[in-house]
Amino acid sequence: MLFSAVHRAVATARPGIALVLRAAATCQRCLFSKLCDFIFAGLIRHASVFNTVAVPAMRLLLLALQYAFCMAVFTTVAHAQNSASQVLGESLLAQQLQSTPPITAKTQSAAVAPTFSTSPQANAGQSPPSDLTLFETKVRPAVIWVTTFDPKGNLLRTETGFFISADGRFVTTAHAIEGGVNAVAKTADGGIYNVSGVLTVSKSADLAVLKADVKPPKLLRFLDLNKTSELLVGARGAVVGSALAGNEGSTRETTITAQAADRLEIAGAAPASSVGSPLVNENGEVVAIVTSAGEKIIGRPVAVVDSLLSRVTGDTEARWPQPAETSPTPHSTPKPRLLYAPAPSFPPGQSLPGQSGTGRFRLKFDAQGNVTNIQIVTSTGNPYFDQAAIKTLREWKSAPSQGWEATVPVTFRTR
DSSP states (O other), X not given: OHHHHHHHHHHHHHHHHHHHHHHHHHHHHHHXXXXXXXXXXXXXXXXXXXXXXXXXXXXXXXXXXXXXXXXXXXXXXXXXXXXXXXXXXXXXXXXXXXXXXXXXXXXXXXXXXXXXXXXXXXXXXXXXXXXXXXXXXXXXGGEEEEEEEOTTSOEEEEEEEEEOSTTSEEEEOXXXXXXXXXXXXXXXXXXXXXXEEEEEEETTTTEEEXXXXXXXXXXXXXXXXXOSSOOOTTOEEEEOOOGGGGGGGSOEEEEEEEEOSSOEEESSOXXXXXXXXXXXXXXXXXXXXXXXXXXXXXXXXXXXXXXXXXXXXXXXXXXXOOXXXXXXXXXXXXXXXXXXXXXXXXXTTOOOTTOEEEEEEEEEEOTTSBEEEEEEEEOOSOHHHHHHHHHHHTTOEEOOOSXXXXXXXXXXXXX
16 A cells, blocks of 8 residues: 555656756756856957967866756756655655554464363363363274174174273163174274174163173273263263264264253264264263264263173173074974775674773874884773784775874774
């Protein structure tokens, strides 16, 4: 703005400066003419001095005087122009400085670290929170993906979880392992661990504690459970997802909006991949686990997780639930039709009044329908009756089949 004003001033002054130069030249010619007339008039009056020898010298002297006079006029005009420009520039600069408000430089850090703040309802004794770098370096490496498979080896689902101990124990939702007989735990650094089984599960709380095979032992990143601080409405925290979920697993700051004994409502929305993620405080300690996400976030406080962990003892074995065995439903095979089945007759000499007997006999038929074996299941009590029954039953014949057996009752009775 200042430079534009100077340019305008110089442009405005330029015609005036040209006019001054022309006037100076005219004045110079005028004054010099009068000076010459004066000198020549004097010389004429003294004709004795003004001779032919002095005339050329006088002409040179007049020429030198004319040159000196022109240089003096030009220098005076140029100096006046510079002084005018300097005064004009200083005046414009002074006006610019007076019209422009003072500028105060402020120093700001390159990155503003987001911090947690506790609402008036929150615990006043809590320490001020740290920035998101803590969650990226301490919390996120312990957050994993849990992939579950069915008995046929088909993928069921993948949900988030997090390690809670160096020996491979981790927490996820009960829904994540529902119907599964095997699973793997994946970490963001490329680690894949086979899950040996379930330590404990609560379908009502939708929580499960499982055990991953960490052999040989490695240094696992795991999270501490905050079992001491009381969660109050208004307390702030962060939901930290798995880095394997990409942008959906990014850390999300949030606030507890409602609280019950076994349930928390958390402000804001979260993607479905956040289910199973930990809700941590400013120190990176777990205070809850997300069990439902979407437009509304629901979580279970760490007290519920601790109650679930109390069921796990040193003797608790991690195992997968055995799938229900499905046995084929038995179908009754229709018995082949009997083609020839005569009734046994009384043996000779045994048809006396009052004699009787009842027995049961097992018959075995071959594929052609012939009787191949007869077994006395219950005797008639009379050996002659038994022999007569066996003799007649051997003559029985059935329709062709794969082979079958039948138990036949036989009764002897006289009238």
